[in-house]
Amino acid sequence: MTRPNVLVLGFDPYRVPISDADAVAAALDRGQARFAELDLATETCLLGLDDDVPAVVTSALTAQPWDCVVVGGGLRKPAEALELFELVVNLVHRHAPQAAIAFNTSPEDSADAAVRVLAA
Template sequence: MTQPTVLVIGFDPYQVPVSDQDAVAAALDRGQARFAEFDLEAENCLLGLNDQIESDATAALKTRPWDCVVIGGGIRKPPEALELFELMVNLVRKYAPQAAIAFNTSPEDSANAAARALAA
């Protein structure tokens, strides 16, 4: 049996304004490592604040059939990112309609979010 596949869409800490880029990158690495605990295969799609957001997310969504897509809090939480959040949800619906959609609370609990959505 193959492992369920998960795509995590979020911001690249080195391409967006964050107070401690290295700390956020380390949290992303720790979160990525946790997918093995749930026997999930995961990839990150880390976006910058540029004109390529839609094309980069679309390309990642089209790389393979995903079982789950996690949309990160950096895209989901800030009120000024509402339109981007809507775009991401609609891209998932268009290019990965079979995928469960999950939401994390931090980069380190993306695996928990994916496991929760896949179990539902």
């Protein structure tokens, strides 16, 4: 059996205005380590505010078949990101319709979110 392929979409902590980018980057690293612990293949697509989001996300989504796409909390939690969140979810739906969609609560539990929806 092949390892599930998981794409994680989120903000690049060094390219968005946040108070402690180093702490978020460290959490992302711990989250990636968790994917390895669970034997999940993963790629990360981190966005900046100046990115052409549809182009960047579409490129990541079409790079290979994904079993699961995790949409990070930074894209969905702040009210001012609602339109971006809608855009990303609809891009996933359009370009990776076979993928389960998961939502994390922090960068560290992205792998657990993927496992949760892949098991459903």
